[in-house]
Amino acid sequence: MTSQPFRLNEGGSIDRSREISFSFDGKSYAGHPGDTLASALIANGVHMVARSFKYHRPRGIVGAGAEDPAGLVQIGSGATADPNTRATEQELWDGLQAHAQNCWPSLKHDLYAANDIVSRFYSAGFYYKTFMGPPGNWMTFEPIVRFAAGIGKTPDGPDPDAYETINRHCDVLIVGAGPAGLMAALSAARSGARVILAEETAEAGGQLLSLPESGDGAITIDDKTPRDWIAGALAELASNDRVTVLPRTSAIGYYADNFVALWEKVSDHLAPKDRNPLLPRQRLWRIRAKEVVLATGAVERSLVFHENDRPGIMLASAARTYLHRYGALGGHCAAVIANNDAAWQTAFDLQAAGATISVISDSRHQPDDALVNKAAERDIPVRLAHQVASTGGRHRVKEITIESETGNIEGFDADLVAISGGWMPNVALFSQSRGQLRYDDDLAAFRPGWHWQRTHVCGSADGAMTMAECFSGGARVGAWAAEAAGCTANAAPVPELANVGPEPTGISPIWQMVTTEGGKKAFVDLQDDVKASDLELAVREGYRSVEHAKRYTTVGMGNDQGKISNLNAFGIISGAQGKSLPELGTTTFRQPWKPVTFGAIAGQFVGADFEPRRTTPMHDWHVRAEAIFEPVGDWLRARAYPRPGETFEDAVQREVKAARTDVAVLDASTLGKIDIRGKDARTFLNRIYTNAWSKLAPGRCRYGLMLGEDAMVFDDGVTSCIADDHFHMTTTTGGAARVLTWLEDYLQTEWPDLDVFLTTVTEETAVVSLSGPKSYDVVKAICDDAGDLAPDDFPFMSWKDAAIDGVACRVFRISFTGELSYEINVPASYGLWLWEKVMEAGAPFGITPYGTEGMHLLRAEKGFIIVGQDTDGTITPFDLRMDWIVSQKKGDFVGKRSLYRSDTVRTNRKQLVGLLTEDPATVLMEGAQIIATPDEPAPPVPMLGYVTSSYFSPNLGRSIAMALVESGGARIGETVYISRKGAKPLAATVTETDFLAHFAEKADG
């Protein structure tokens, strides 16, 4: 154990019987189970762990938990690399490897520390001024700032760890298991409530763990030591099956309706070899609590003085925590700087543990006499009404000078400076809950005011700064919360406390220590290097609102969110404006309370579980055929079926050719399908489609276009009349859910009088779509009594019931290709069977499966639109030049009035046309801009429109494209030009969109 020079022989929660090894920045050290990385480093005499963000100044360990501002390290490497981990929160495990961040080439010899020398260039608003200044500024600085400002290394691969999300309801959620939280849990549990108690650290007890267990200053609770009392309380809670105690669990967000997110670190404290592979690394608990009790404790705030940022300068409470909780002595020679009583006990405890106390310097004139006497008894030099003037030491504090009111300066040795600016209730969660804060002059801090949700606060979080109040308040509030949740209050008895030491009372607030010399390097925010002078400069430059001053100076914007420093910043900002602190207000406390991993937020919803893919009944066949797939809406669809040695493009060309020469088959099961029933079904269709549905006879089908109320094309598809009161609607694959909700909206809210019922039947039916001159040959080969289905007896846009080997099916003569087509609908469970049957029966006819890319190309040859590709939410049916689909005779329909708005009747709107390039081999780029001149003029260039669909058509032996072009209909036959980057625009002729007809006419003519 001698390897840990600052480790005490006894005391604390560490297990001295086991020594474990870890490394920091490549050097090996020893520690014990129960240590944090910070406590183990302190036991080894290491205080400097990082460099600051802006000036790369040495940064040490300042706090002992989540409040620590700048002790950020990198844990691990590779895919599990974890940057910006707080050394104070990382529990030690055997083999842990940590590295310093934000330094280059090494922590001790960081070349970027030169930033410190040029620090005047990095004053308040540096980033603002650089961003907002002359345009060249940011370009010049950006690469330098980026490299210098990198904090930590991101993982280099997908996160291999597992995470999970758990949802829970409870009567009472208690956040924080210090004395108040434990008492609240005992009371709520005794009252019969379902309780969840979340504790941020590994061990319940809070400040009780930072007290001596024996000797001077050792308190007793019901005659027990604090640890024995805590063990008893935990045992009682463990015996109650309505209570869940979650250690290593932080409440990171308090949202509406008492929804609180808890973040549990399940395995991070264990060496990888000791982790249970069945357990996740971390969990996110989503708690809905009837009542929430916040026992989040208080945070000590730092003191702002010249050179207050050297490693070895830490919060007095942290020095005490390292001493009593971890058995690690912060230094051999300590100076204690305070403005309240509690910090004096730190001096006494450090001395009792073997440290020399070089001075207690209190900014107050008259602290409690008892404390002054106690210090005298212990031969501790005391200086009252003194301020810190400066500190010395390169990578660690060595000395400190203090100044009296008369300007007398005195120096003291110190390798540890314990500072205390008083305690602030930890109101972050309370404020997140939208509770109001109230400034308390006695505490010189904000405390919870009135609450807005069903929130209760107790203990020091509520401003109760004495140990006795924490116990009694917790007991009382826990019972109240249980009662509010519907239980019968049964408060736990408040234990007897004895030998309680000085409490953080009698504060005289001090936001900044000002001495004769003045101090340029008085840091407020140690992570972002914001100095008192930066805040004053911001106020001088006109940033008067606290929110503006924060963003201008970046104070409190590091990942510690200024937990120990914000109030000092507000004090300085309000002082510079001559305002009171409550007049100035605070910045907003936002979720999360501290940085959370993306893994925990994603939970188990990663990979295939992030966005589940829907597949058709024929999917396995497509997989076996080695199809290339693409996501369409939620679906995974086959895009093409390349044969061995064939490229994707070649496959599409072959498939498309087959669909016009022989027969090709498409899995169209993903089309949205909605079953519409009711006596008013026709009326309904008339109102939601642009065309007329009154005369569609049973057995017939019709194409329809739906508009939004703004007259813009919304969806399209074929709807078939099954019976007078029964229709079968199809929608686009991606639009199915949206269309159903939209139809329901009209039915439920606008036309509740209509007798119409909608049922989604998309998944119920598998659809095999045959296309090509030989498609009837395949139908004839598989269908029972197929004579009825011959094209002559079975006209286009009609449907018939049929059967295949006795399996009932519906056959539609509808087509998205312009060829002879049959769409066979069977129950989904027969989908694969039908597909295989079709492939077998079609083999003699050269049947070719085709995918979505072929489908897109085939429909473009015919000039059919794809909603969402050739439309973009700003296109009316008239813009598509589909005037024929808008009924002029029927009554109102959705979008009708908007078709005649001044904007939609403009004649120069963009219209859909075809484009044929001069060079038939050139395929235009989709999205390319269209201009009117052969050469691109100097900007601004008037744009006529853009290309929406573009392909090489194997059936026409040339390229084809569709485009939205200003006044496109009037330009048929004209030449337009398609702009290209770094090349001359391409000439193209404007045509109608039906390219098959266009070239057929040409051939005929």
Added chain:
Amino acid sequence: MFVITCPYCGERDQSEFAHAGEAHISRPRESETMTDAEWAEFLFMRDNTKGIHAERWIHAAGCRRFFNALRNTATDRFLAFYRIGEKPPEIDDVVPATPCGEAVGSGNDAVKVERPPEAGR
């Protein structure tokens, strides 16, 4: 994350619902006689109430029914849930105000902190 009470199913987590815009905007029956300006009022214009606001929700992962809710947008609290076709219930002024008169939770600086009575007016 709200708790929302579907008038048909009861209390459920917000994740089951989708917001569906302002409530009580009915589609004009005689749109053909409306001027462009009148039609635009229906089509585009929506209130941006700070205070009690009637809005539509759909129980998307539940009964799939639309319903209405009254929500105080200043405090982000629901005050009532009711069915389509029903009149919004009369709600008393339940908006608590801070000493400076701002509604709580409005995001205004003044509401994060209780101020001395003379300040912030």
